[in-house]
Amino acid sequence: MDLHEFLSAADSAGHLVTIDREVDSYLEAARLIAAVDGRPILLKHVKGSPFPVIAGVCSDRRYFGMALGVPAEQVMFRLAEALERPTPLPPLPAREGGTALPSPGRGGVGGEVARVRGEVAPCQEVIEPDVNLEALPFLTHYAADAGPYASAAVAFINDPDTGPNASYHRLLRLDRTRVAARLVERRGTETAWRKTPEGLPVAICIGLPPHVLLAASMAPPPGVDEMSIASALAPTPMATCANSIRVPAEAEFVLEGRITHDLVPEGPFVDLTGTYDFTRMQPVIVIERVTHRRDALYQALLPGKLEHRLLMGMPREPTIYAEVNKVACCLNVHVTPGGASWLHAVVQIAKQSPDDGKRAIEAAFRGHGSLKHVWVVDDDVNIFDPHDVEWAVATRFQADRGLVVLTDQPSSSLDPSAHHVPGQKSRTAKMGIDATIYWDTPTGSSEPGSYRRVGGKATDSNG
Secondary structure, three states: OOHHHHHHHHHHOOOOEEEEEEEOOEOHHHHHHHHOOOOOEEEEEEOOEOOOEEEOOOOOHHHHHHHHOOOHHHHHHHHHHHHHOOOOOOOOOOHHHHOOEEEEEEOOOOOEEEEEOOEEOHHHOEEOOOOOHHHOOOEEOOOOOOOOEEOOEEEEEEEOOOEEEEEEOOEEEOOOOEEEEOOOOOOHHHHHHHOOOOOEEEEEEEOOOHHHHHHHHOOOOOOOOHHHHHHHHOOOOEEEOOOOOEEEOOOOEEEEEEEEEEEEEEOOOEOOOOOEOOOEEEEEEEEEEEEEOOOOOEEOOOOOOHHHHHHHHHHHHHHHHHHHHOOOEEEEEEEOHHHOOOOEEEEEEEOOOOOHHHHHHHHHHHHOOOOOEEEEEOOOOOOOOHHHHHHHHHHHOOHHHHEEEEEEEEOOOOOOOOEOOOOOOOEEEEEEEEOOOOOOOOOOOOOOOOOOOOOOOOOOOOO
């Protein structure tokens, strides 16, 4: 489902909050979004912009489940399946390399209609005659922010060596035609940008179907297009921009341009952990064309809150799951909200040998390089219940047997306590806790000294 279909479904289910009065994009919109964190919200009238704002689309697992047609507890397994078996995109149409061509006629808000394969691509229904980013409701979320940001923007680029890549980048609006983008060092967009001294063509989508938002959050191996993962999750029609970048046809907005090698200060900006990220010199993107749907919705994402955390953390669960499954029988993974949905995870295994717990710890760190602390638990522990996880640590863990500490490890730039050096990979200590029942322990719940709880499983964390 695209954003419009999601809104309809969320409204019918009683989840959607609608604000009919005019809202200021400076701080007020963010306050309203924060007040209902965990629910989708539609701001129908935003001061200075003709476009409504939607937020909270990805603020609960049940919304992803609703979009994918599975129970919320099964979303991770759908992601793992899509990551393992992506669906290749069809080849570009033959006509002029598949470039979207303008056709005669007006297309609402003073633009032209663009056609791909003889049909109107929703994201190209309107081609704005002039680029004016100030007409888009970029939000200023917190008073100390550097300015108005697009926080749910997904950049689509073509790496000269590995091909298409899609990834999130916050965008600080500088003026009517320019934004500054945070490019994380040594990742897809930044790597491709360094290979192109003349600048890197880019198409930035704002407002995407939930399954595309999930796929763009994932970290597949180099050369695997995130949109092939999206296609494995749900049908994902594509359109081609004037600069030959392919984007999801059901995007709300597409900003076409070039990532230049001009640098400006970017930040402060509240990041995933709810703390301010560093100010850095980052590249300027010059926007050359704006297209959108006639009934376009501008998607916002409140930094540091549930939606930000789920979009960042949940797509790391299948990569942890895959790595742990190589060394143990992994049943489920939860990247926890208490760890900012980035730095902490709980891994559930069916223990089959004495060292499975410690092997699972080491594999979890391989599955998510930014992971800082991990707990490994048995199949009778509900990994989505922090009280149950703490119970497992309290009753089954001994520090002199089950603690794993790794020093001077690669870290996340989002961890404010890590050691950060500009231009270098951050470093930290990592810890794993093996809270599984020890191999030499009686397993019957009635046997003295057993760690097994009376009554068996508290809940079924596999759904």
